[in-house]
Amino acid sequence: MTNVIIQGGGEHARVVLDCLQAQGLQVKALFDPNYSGDLWGVPQRGVYDPSFMPDARALIAIGNNGVRKRVAAITRHGYTNAVHPSVIASPRASWGEGNMILHGVIIQAQARIGNHCILNTGVRVDHDCIIDDYVHIAPGTVLCGTVTVGEGTFIGAGAVVIPGRKIGAWATIGAGAVVTRDVPDYAVAVGNPARVIKYTNVA
Missing domain, CATH: 2.160.10.10 (Hexapeptide repeat proteins)
Incomplete structure (x- = not known):
């Protein structure tokens, strides 16, 4: 089963997390320096860590297109798709x-x-x-x-x-x-x- 991490922790990330869980995927962490604690049982780990579960697949759950592109440039994980x-x-x-x-x-x-x-x-x-x-x-x-x-x-x-x-x-x-x-x-x-x-x- 594919393990997934999410870049982003805001409102859009919640929708993406809901989508991934509906697909049956295992979301292991959300990375966003503005959030901590956990979201629906998934830990929010602050600043992105490229060494965290390097075989996991990522999604950049950030609604702003320019920010999403900039975050993609520094994300070292491979990617998956969220398809409800x-x-x-x-x-x-x-x-x-x-x-x-x-x-x-x-x-x-x-x-x-x-x-x-x-x-x-x-x-x-x-x-x-x-x-x-x-x-x-x-x-x-x-x-x-x-x-x-x-x-x-x-x-x-x-x-x-x-x-x-x-x-x-x-x-x-x-x-x-x-x-x-x-x-x-x-x-x-x-x-x-x-x-x-x-x-x-x-x-």
């Missing part, structure tokens, strides 16, 4: 490692998901979508067919992206937005239809 038993995924879909595919997600045929992504509660990813690394798709979001999402992008809760649209890297899509046009890298887009209101330059 309620997920419906086509056998023709694929994903990399370090992903958190949470309760009630649906992934359709030929969707491709990179590494260290979060597909949060109830996300719908339709056919032929391509999702790059370190993306976070918030609860209830719908990506219609052939949508492309660039690295590090955050898509807010309940957003809808119509078929064939491209969202660039490190963009932000507001909650409830309806994306009907392509969104450039680093853009912040909100509303229905979604409009770019500003740009950021921080990953």
Whole structure:
């Protein structure tokens, strides 16, 4: 049976821990300097220790995409995926490692998901979508067919992206937005239809 450690100890880490335990995996520790004690019987060990159970697999359960990428750069454990038993995924879909595919997600045929992504509660990813690394798709979001999402992008809760649209890297899509046009890298887009209101330059 796979032993797992979690990088992160906050609210998102609780959801990921719940998901991993539902999969029947053995979570041995959570690492986060802001937390101590234990969470549902799992010890919270403070600062990450790369020598702790070196054969265990890791997940970086941190919602912020930029922070998750930075933590991945210093994590020495190999990775696993959290895939809740309620997920419906086509056998023709694929994903990399370090992903958190949470309760009630649906992934359709030929969707491709990179590494260290979060597909949060109830996300719908339709056919032929391509999702790059370190993306976070918030609860209830719908990506219609052939949508492309660039690295590090955050898509807010309940957003809808119509078929064939491209969202660039490190963009932000507001909650409830309806994306009907392509969104450039680093853009912040909100509303229905979604409009770019500003740009950021921080990953």
